[in-house]
Amino acid sequence: MGESPARYRDVFAVREYRHLFGANVLSLIGDQLTAIALAFTVFERSHSSTLAAITFAVTYATWIIGGPALSVLADRFPRRTVMLTCDLARAGLVLSLAVPGIPIPALLGVALLTNMFRPPFQAARASLMPDLLDGDRYPVANGLDNIVGETTQVLGFAVGGILVAAASARGVLLVDSATFVASALLIATGLRGTVASAPPAEAPSTSRLADMAAGARVVFSDRRLRSYLLLFWFSCLVYGAEGVAAPLSKQYGGGAFTGGLILAAMPLGVAVGGVFLTRGCPPALRQRLTVPLAVVSCAALVPVAAHPPLPVLLALLIASGLAGAFSIPLNAIFGRAVPAAYRARAFGVAMSGVCAVQGLAMIGAGAAAERLAPTTVVGGAGLLATLSVVAVAARWPRQPTDQHAPARPLRVAAQSSAA
Missing domain, CATH: 1.20.1250.20 (MFS general substrate transporter like domains)
Incomplete structure (x- = not known):
């Protein structure tokens, strides 16, 4: 494509990206609907603004608590499988949140567990993108995803609030569960059975902690x-x-x-x-x-x-x-x-x-x-x-001659094996 930026039509010409894009939009909508529905539910039942704020904070906390540890899964198992598992697990957990009378501590615990599936899903998706999109299509797709993510966040909260007001928090949770099922269907029908890239033979994994350390290293x-x-x-x-x-x-x-x-x-x-x-x-x-x-x-x-x-x-x-x-x-x-x-x-x-x-x-x-x-x-x-x-x-640092060259994998492998 030379010096000309890729077009959106070039990005969407890749069938697997179209499915990945749709699945990501649905998952993002699901995340926003979960947050708004649970916050309303917790506030209505507890009358506590602190508990409602904690419900919102769970989404960010899961990245800090489980991001590095759970992202390992997307390097150890086929990334398509990781995404499918995360969507189906979230669909089931969100459905359980709609059960009437669930105690608030249990509700917050299940909400935390539900959001724990977000880091491996997003890590698997991000890892697939460079393999699916060549040349300038990859950064253009990143830009598109960013725009959609910002828009989805705003619309997700707005639509979620309208749905809660028009129906109920329980009804929104049912819709939310359906978005994760639909996302899983897009992944199952649109992505190849992409295998995870196995770690170098010189660096056999000894533990989950070693896997996490390798990512930081x-x-x-x-x-x-x-x-x-x-x-x-x-x-x-x-x-x-x-x-x-x-x-x-x-x-x-x-x-x-x-x-x-x-x-x-x-x-x-x-x-x-x-x-x-x-x-x-x-x-x-x-x-x-x-x-x-x-x-x-x-x-x-x-x-x-x-x-x-x-x-x-x-x-x-x-x-x-x-x-x-x-x-x-x-x-x-x-x-x-x-x-x-x-x-x-x-x-x-x-x-x-x-x-x-x-x-x-x-x-x-x-x-x-x-x-x-x-x-x-x-x-x-x-x-x-x-x-x-x-x-x-x-x-x-100066850019290497091959700007897309990966960063010294052999050196990292040697250090990982010593960890």
Whole structure:
């Protein structure tokens, strides 16, 4: 395809991706419906906003708790089988949540267990993508998935709330279970029986802990992969702004509507930026822009410390999101650079770190906003993120002649066997 970016029609020309795309959309919708239905159920029965918030937090907690450990499964078993198993297990567990009168502790426990199947599903899917899509189709598909993910998150919550109001939380859970069944059908009928890439013979697995350690080692022992990951992680410090959306809205004399605008600004920017990068930028330019855009995505929030007018604040948040779309081509570079045998574990490490950084950034921003003006906190988060990203950029590795070459699998194998 040369220097021209791939088109969406080129991506959807791959039959297996069409099925994988549909299955992912259904699973994402299912995840959102589960969260909204359970939060309503818990709040209605317990009248506790804390328990309702914990229900929402379960989705993020599962990546931090089980991401690296459960992602191992997608490297040890056929990835198609892993995805099928995860969807069918979630369908059954969500169905059990619809049983009338289930105690709240049991409900929260089953909800946690249900979400534990998300990391291996997503890791298996991410590991399949580089094998299914060649050339520029892979980063363009990543951009499309990102846009759909942002849109699905917003629509999922909105539609879930409407469904709960129109029917009941139990009815939404039944619909949710059906989405996972439909996703499993798409995977069963559209994907080949793709086998997992077995680990190198020099590195026999001795335990689940050794498997997890190998995933972290393959990332952090290679300068390229380490730089890719740290750039993305440090840039996520700007998500501290979401943690102070409510007090920030109050500072501007607004309420829930203003808070919603603040929360929607960055995702909107990422979605628009993703379209521009994947459809309007040639692949070589897209790659050269990765580091500069990462810096801009953080630096754009520094002026917020000056307490600009609300329209300017929203414009800065959108600008941060637009530049933050650098993560889309970076994800494709990372996926192709990881040795195939460790790809799922590497994605598990990456996603767990993202969730941890975002969560800690939000908590830290919230704590800082107890003493400082929210605009000062957001600007400070932007400055901290900028300095961290610049530090990584200063040691940014040169791209190899083959930009898609995997990162030193033999060295990793030798280290794994010694673990």
